[in-house]
Amino acid sequence: MKNRLTIITIIVGLILFGSSVYMKGVYDGRSGDNLSLVATAEAKKSDEKLTPEAKAYSPVGTVPDRDMYFPGTEPLDPNEMRITALGTGQPSSRPKQAAACFLVELGNGDKFLFDIGAGSHERIAAQKIPYDYIDKVFIGHLHVDHFGDLATFWLGGTVMNRLTPLRIWGPDGAEEKYGTKYMLERLQEAYTWDIATRAGFVDFRGGVLEINEFDHRGVNKVIYEENGVVIRSIPAIHAIDGSVSYILEWNGFKFVYGSDTAPNSWLTEYGKNADFVIHECFLPPTLMITKQGFTPAEALTVSTIAHTSPEQFGKVMSEVKPRLAVGYHFYNDFDTQPEVYERVRKTYDGALSLAMDYMVWNVTKDDIKVRMAAKDEDVWPSPALKEKQAPDKSKMVPMSDWNKSGWLEYPDVLNPLWEEVNKMYGTDLKPQL
Ligand SMILES: [Zn+2]
Ligand SMILES: [Zn+2]
Numbered sequence: 001m002k003n004r005l006t007i008i009t010i011i012v013g014l015i016l017f018g019s020s021v022y023m024k025g026v027y028d029g030r031s032g033d034n035l036s037l038v039a040t041a042e043a044k045k046s047d048e049k050l051t052p053e054a055k056a057y058s059p060v061g062t063v064p065d066r067d068m069y070f071p072g073t074e075p076l077d078p079n080e081m082r083i084t085a086l087g088t089g090q091p092s093s094r095p096k097q098a099a100a101c102f103l104v105e106l107g108n109g110d111k112f113l114f115d116i117g118a119g120s121h122e123r124i125a126a127q128k129i130p131y132d133y134i135d136k137v138f139i140g141h142l143h144v145d146h147f148g149d150l151a152t153f154w155l156g157g158t159v160m161n162r163l164t165p166l167r168i169w170g171p172d173g174a175e176e177k178y179g180t181k182y183m184l185e186r187l188q189e190a191y192t193w194d195i196a197t198r199a200g201f202v203d204f205r206g207g208v209l210e211i212n213e214f215d216h217r218g219v220n221k222v223i224y225e226e227n228g229v230v231i232r233s234i235p236a237i238h239a240i241d242g243s244v245s246y247i248l249e250w251n252g253f254k255f256v257y258g259s260d261t262a263p264n265s266w267l268t269e270y271g272k273n274a275d276f277v278i279h280e281c282f283l284p285p286t287l288m289i290t291k292q293g294f295t296p297a298e299a300l301t302v303s304t305i306a307h308t309s310p311e312q313f314g315k316v317m318s319e320v321k322p323r324l325a326v327g328y329h330f331y332n333d334f335d336t337q338p339e340v341y342e343r344v345r346k347t348y349d350g351a352l353s354l355a356m357d358y359m360v361w362n363v364t365k366d367d368i369k370v371r372m373a374a375k376d377e378d379v380w381p382s383p384a385l386k387e388k389q390a391p392d393k394s395k396m397v398p399m400s401d402w403n404k405s406g407w408l409e410y411p412d413v414l415n416p417l418w419e420e421v422n423k424m425y426g427t428d429l430k431p432q433l
């Protein structure tokens with residue numbers, strides 16, 4: 001009996017509590033004006049107690065010293081470089097991690113993409129940089145997770161207001177058919193239909209590809225030298241012949257991008273004492289077996305021979321001794337990162353970032369600051385930097401009369417739409433199907 005009374009008391013109590021919350025909600029809603037007056041008075045009272053520094057950003061100012069990077073809001077110092085991870089995962093992109101892609105921005109205004117793996121294009125767009133400024137892409141090798149978003153960035157870029165050609169650098173192969181030039185020529189062939197729909201209809205200067213293929217066997221050979229920036233390539237060891245790593249030097253900084261490679265002596269020799277080294281750090285074989293369904297034989301081959309496992313990554317970095325070692329190319333989660341970190345720490349005790357998408361580093365002579373970048377999911381294309389030209393009519397591919405015969409013109413809606421635009425812009429446009 002006593003127990004039943006207790007239960008009833010609790011139930012009644014909960015009902016009363018619930019209704020008071022409900023009533024309060026209704027009351028608050030109905031007398032919002034009065035409440036906000038009270039709130040303002042209270043804020044004023046507490047504002048008087050604030051220090052001048054605090055008053056500068058609260059309640060109507062901005063927050064100083066933000067611990068997050070908001071793309072497009074921070075000038076880069078002339079002597080500084082900023083590196084943003086736009087793809088850090090495994091070959092299959094997923095919402096949290098695209099495949100390999102890193103953006104390097106220099107204080108002289110130059111910007112470079114290293115690899116452009118599947119899923120990375122949307123992360124590039126999130127940087128809010130006009131596409132004319134991101135016109136240089138360096139591909140480490142021709143795995144789809146290292147250039148899978150090239151086509152969307154290249155052709156999609158023509159409607160993102162890119163009006164300058166896209167410049168691509170990449171290695172040749174042991175045979176012509178394994179080289180970057182071969183791939184890019186066929187990529188253009190593969191997109192024949194897409195190009196035909198754009199070239200004669202919009203300003204298509206941004207759809208031109210500049211192909212720069214170089215010898216994959218070159219050891220520390222200069223493949224790019226402009227505007228005080230020198231980029232060299234060194235051979236990588238990955239899958240078959242034709243993989244490279246890159247070394248960028250500018251303003252006394254040395255930046256190394258490994259792309260994919262097993263531990264190799266070119267990288268430890270020519271990357272030595274670099275400021276910033278990005279190198280693959282694959283999942284350990286055990287996690288590939290337990291979480292990804294690889295067989296033990298597959299996992300050992302993939303993690304330790306075709307790629308670089310965490311312990312091997314640590315060994316490489318202990319030889320290179322960079323100011324900051326950045327490991328990437330694994331699904332970086334709450335249950336994988338601790339194990340990857342511990343394994344790296346068996347062989348390397350220097351500065352380390354285990355990269356995830358939207359991680360950003362500001363590199364100066366004295367400091368390397370690491371933060372995460374905010375992403376604006378509603379981002380739109382930046383305006384064109386050049387005046388748009390009329391389309392090249394000679395490139396126009398006409399639609400057949402057969403296809404046109406099914407068109408429903410709806411002049412009662414079409415004519416007012418045209419008039420609306422013509423009136424707004426002082427034009428007399430009458431587009432034809
Ligand atoms: Zn690869
Ligand atoms: Zn890869």
